[in-house]
Structures are given as structure tokens and as C-alpha cells.
Amino acid sequence: MAPRKEQQIFQATLELLAAKGYEGLTVEGVAERSGVNKTTIYRWWPSKAALLAAALVEADLLVSAPPDTGSLRGDLEALLRGVAALLTSPPAADVAVAALGAAVHHPELATAAQRFFADRFAREEAVFARARRRGELPDTADPMLIMDLLAGAVWLRAVFRGLPLDDDFAAGAVAAVLDGVTRPKAADAAKSLGEVP
Known part of the structure; x- marks a missing residue:
């Protein structure tokens, strides 16, 4: 399938998910919105769960390149x-929240959610590889744990608490994870100031 046509299908899928939830998402609705015959969609994706799984990972709406600011903290x-931004700016926020809710209530989407987060983490690993090369991150550090702590803070505050x-949130959360709270x-502080050999 042509990449442009594929993106039209994914865009239509995510728009319908945001507007109507997983229950209201249908392949027929996607076909109508994207201008693609539903038999073509079924040829590539055998179910709406499969279609949504592909859209979550491959749609331009949810893809972002990993940053390269020159430092781990900046990245x-x-x-x-x-x-x-993903969780607070429409339409991406509506898509993310609807997809999470759908994954909780529909076991067939659990794999889609896992694939989405695995794909995002695979993209983010470059940040940690660069940090290790620069000597900013020890080999014992767990990049997935770091991202879970940081992204989890955003999900909890924005989605679950509605705050x-x-x-300053990003800088504060990163400082809490990298520097501790x-x-x-006293001995460690004195040593860091050069007062203890």
C-alpha cells in the first residue's frame, strides 16, 4: 500500500478513536473517512484491533524523533x-487517552499498547546510548526504569489527576530522577566539596 494512503487510513482510525472511542471505531467508518474501500483495509488489517495497533505505532500523529540536545538532562x-504535549494537546491527547482506556477494557488491544510503548522506548534508547558514550550514565543505569519514572509522572499528573x-515540570521531574530528592x-556533602579525602 502507498505510504500516503496508509497514513490517511491511520489518521482516520485515530480520529474516529478520539471522537467515538473504541466501541464506536469501525472499519467501515475508517473506510468512509479515509476514502479507501473497506475490503482494502481488511486485506491489510484483519480486524479493527489490528488496524488500531498499526495506527498507534505508525501514524505520523504520534511519531516523534528522539531529541539530541547534547546532554542527558536536556534530552x-x-x-x-x-x-x-502528547497527553495534553488535542488530537493526540484524545487518541492517547482513548487508546489507554480501550486497552484496559479490551484484552485484544493489550498487545497494541505494549507494541506502542516498546516502539517509543526503542526510539528513545538512542538518548541513553549517547549519554553512556559521553560518560553521563553508568552502564548499571536502567533506561526503561528512568523513562517509566518520568513518563509515568506525566501520565499520572495530566491524565489521572487532571492537573x-x-x-518547570519537565526540569523538576528530570532533576528528581537524576539528582534525587x-x-x-553530611559525609557525602563534605566529600563532594573536597573537605574529606
Whole structure:
């Protein structure tokens, strides 16, 4: 299938998902909205779950290139701002929330959600590989845990708590993960200041 036509189908799929939820999403509706015959859609995707799974991973609406600011902190802040925009700016926010809700209630979509997050993490791994090469991140650090902590904070605040994300949220969340939130012990603080050999 031509890439442009495929993107039209994916766009129509996500628009219908955002507007009508998973229950209201139909292959017939996607066909009508995208101008593609439903038999063509079924030829490529045998069910609406399969179609939605492909759309979540491959639609231009949800794709973003990993940032390269020159530092791990800068890259993580940029990544977090991207997640925040995804979850707070229509139509992407409507799509993300509808897809999450659908995955919770429809087991056949659990794989789609897993594939979406696996794809996003695969793209983000370049950030951590560069940070290791620059000596900013030890080999023992777990990139998935770092991203779960950061992205989870955005999901929890924006989607579940319904609170706004101010301009300082990304920097604060990244600082909490990279620097910690407790005061260093006196000996550690003195050592960092060069007072202890």
C-alpha cells in the first residue's frame, strides 16, 4: 500500500478513536473517512484491533524523533515535554487517552499498547546510548526504569489527576530522577566539596 494512503487510513482510525472511542471505531467508518474501500483495509488489517495497533505505532500523529540536545538532562527534559504535549494537546491527547482506556477494557488491544510503548522506548534508547558514550550514565543505569519514572509522572499528573503541567515540570521531574530528592548525607556533602579525602 502507498505510504500516503496508509497514513490517511491511520489518521482516520485515530480520529474516529478520539471522537467515538473504541466501541464506536469501525472499519467501515475508517473506510468512509479515509476514502479507501473497506475490503482494502481488511486485506491489510484483519480486524479493527489490528488496524488500531498499526495506527498507534505508525501514524505520523504520534511519531516523534528522539531529541539530541547534547546532554542527558536536556534530552530527558525534551522527551518529557514531548510526552506532556502528547497527553495534553488535542488530537493526540484524545487518541492517547482513548487508546489507554480501550486497552484496559479490551484484552485484544493489550498487545497494541505494549507494541506502542516498546516502539517509543526503542526510539528513545538512542538518548541513553549517547549519554553512556559521553560518560553521563553508568552502564548499571536502567533506561526503561528512568523513562517509566518520568513518563509515568506525566501520565499520572495530566491524565489521572487532571492537573496542569507548568513550564518547570519537565526540569523538576528530570532533576528528581537524576539528582534525587533527599539531602545528601553530611559525609557525602563534605566529600563532594573536597573537605574529606
